[in-house]
Amino acid sequence: MTDLVYRNIIKDLKDRIQDNEFESKKLPDERSLSDSYGVSRSSIKRALNVLANQGIIFKKRGSGTFINPLYQKNQTIFQYEGSNLGVTDSFKSDGKTPQIKLLDFDVIPATKELQTELFLDPGEFVYRIKRLRSFENKPFMIEMGYIPIRVAPELNQEIVTGSIFNYIEDAKGKSVTKSFMTITANPSTNEDQKLLGLKPVEPVGVMEGIFFLDDGTPFEVSNMRIHYQYLNYNTFVDLDENQ
Amino acid sequence: MTDLVYRNIIKDLKDRIQDNEFESKKLPDERSLSDSYGVSRSSIKRALNVLANQGIIFKKRGSGTFINPLYQKNQTIFQYEGSNLGVTDSFKSDGKTPQIKLLDFDVIPATKELQTELFLDPGEFVYRIKRLRSFENKPFMIEMGYIPIRVAPELNQEIVTGSIFNYIEDAKGKSVTKSFMTITANPSTNEDQKLLGLKPVEPVGVMEGIFFLDDGTPFEVSNMRIHYQYLNYNTFVDLDENQ
DNA sequence: AAGTGGTCTAGACCACTAC
DNA sequence: TAGTGGTCTAGACCACTTA
CATH class of the missing domain: 1.10.10.10 (Winged helix-like DNA-binding domain superfamily/Winged helix DNA-binding domain)
Structure with a gap:
């Protein structure tokens, strides 16, 4: 309390x-x-x-x-699901935790776009983390995340196979409380169809987001391709900026 | 000022x-x-x-x-487009106003679902307004709206061929400032393909929303099927409820 | 006229950061 | 230790609604 x-x-x-x-x-x-x-x-x-x-x-x-x-x-x-930032937490409320399969994990130089979005200097490196999320053994999301090595140099394969947000909270005492997200829909690619079990005519929802630590540091850029039956983004909008 | x-x-x-x-x-x-x-x-x-x-x-x-x-x-x-409630205003900022084609306009008894969402009593009626929105002569959205006759009994064909939100603001001095929205992606139906000029493999984004007047009255339930290339929902989330 | 939420002030004390 | 944002108070006056 x-x-x-x-x-x-x-x-x-x-x-x-x-x-x-x-x-x-x-x-x-x-x-x-x-x-x-x-x-x-x-x-x-x-x-x-x-x-x-x-x-x-x-x-x-x-x-x-x-x-x-x-x-x-x-x-x-x-339900105000727009207020759940991380994927893990969004589902954990049902009592079950989604599974994570690590598809790719390496370090690359930040592209121009990533430099802008993560506020990096030229030449800085980022982790590139590709993961497949499943829930009750049904894959529902392909997630490509980029995290600057500067803000979390100690990441390793074990950590990124779990909830990265939760790790950051537990290990570093910082929390991810803000995000900027864009939501679009797209036809599924061959890879989407294979990994998510989609028919060619079935689409994916795409959420791209920048996540910030509570001190304002951009922490991760994430691109999520989501099985269309599982994308359900709820949000409450209030135009009064009066607080 | x-x-x-x-x-x-x-x-x-x-x-x-x-x-x-x-x-x-x-x-x-x-x-x-x-x-x-x-x-x-x-x-x-x-x-x-x-x-x-x-x-x-x-x-x-x-x-x-x-x-x-x-x-x-x-x-x-x-751009924070999540803060634009109405479709008309979301596009007007580009200097151009989207066109509206009225596809259907009638009065029906509110279904159970509409009763719940619009806080209606059994037996109440709603306007059912089906419209096609275009921008620079390209259709981008099929919109099905339901408005209780109780809250806006004077609606007519001319009004609903324009921006209903703007009419409410001008004529009644009330404004629509809150909404609760759900965003999903779906394969396109035959009608979607025909009206929006989509190929069978191309999807639609679906936004369903309840719009409220500033006094909290639920004003409209809307189902919007959007050409996937035009759905781009941006939102900023801050978990701190500290204001 | 009475009641209710909105705006704004002046100031006290606390918690965290930087030096 | 000094500086900065966070919390909280007590109270004044305004704007809108209802009767």
Whole structure:
């Protein structure tokens, strides 16, 4: 349990919403919450903003703060999978961990494009890691990752056969919390068809992403070719940049 | 120009970053910015948080605030198209507006699924709007939209042949600012191939979304089948819910 | 007019980084 | 030790909604 005020309030309010404590679908007003939790109104606002950004509540000036009816009614709609960065973690929530088969592992000079994306100097080297991910023995993703040797010189075959993100968190105390991703669809190549068990007419989804450490260092560029039946990217967009 | 302090600071800092004013890639510290703008440190923090959420800067406690090198180096990487909700607006930024061909327009009883997604009572009706979107005379998207007659009873053929989102904004003063979207890839159907000019082996990207008005009312459920060469969904994910 | 969320201030104290 | 961002408070005033 963290000792941050606003995080505790987020957690508590989520629980109370789950438990259907607010039958009217309306939360107490901010000043009341401030009193009952014994914290400032600013801290309440901060917690409510996080919940609003997650699509759990919405606020209406002059009226109050309301629970998004869809959040309780159809929880599956709000799984918010866009908030899972790593592949391993996205699936582990089902209780099972995906398998990894290492197809290729070597070191190459960074291309111009990689230099730009990973903020490298000319002449720097990167690990090139090609992996096949399976889930319950069904291959679903071919993943080509590029990691600068500078940010993780100690990588070896054993490490890259597991979750690299988890290794970084455990071994170096840094975590991967940000990513920039592009999603497209493409006809499958011969290799896709062979490795993922696709028919020629069946496509792949392609996700390309740059992953950042929490200190902003670009950590990995990844190209993922995904069996079309397994690509399901969910995302919640809120244009209000008001926080 | 808005008169909100933090929005003006966001805008100004963005301009200054664009103009390469901070050559060191480091912004002044928050207390200095507070002095030079003549506003409180809280307002500075708020502005910086928005910029950080957009991936433009990153903050490092104890060290300072830095410009994300990728933001200046490769602007195209940061187009952040995930922040454009409507199809019309996503393309209008190129100076041209996409064309719309109305394929179908009628009223049907809401299915069970639509009842759930649009928070409707049994027996309610929805508009069913099927449209083909083109850009520079090339069709790129088949769009099937469902809008409850309750939230926009006055829709007619003329309105739905244009941008529905823009109509809602202009006519009703409400805006569509939130959406929940799912992205998948699929083999193309015969109809896809015919309408979008695809070969049988070429796929479509499928985006399904629920769009909300700013007051939280679910406004539209939309199913978009997109020519694979035109689907390019960019998104920035930040797991820190700290704002 | 009363209630509610939004914006903004001034300042205290903490946690981490760099020297 | 000095500097920097993070958290939190108490309170003022504004804007919108509802009655």
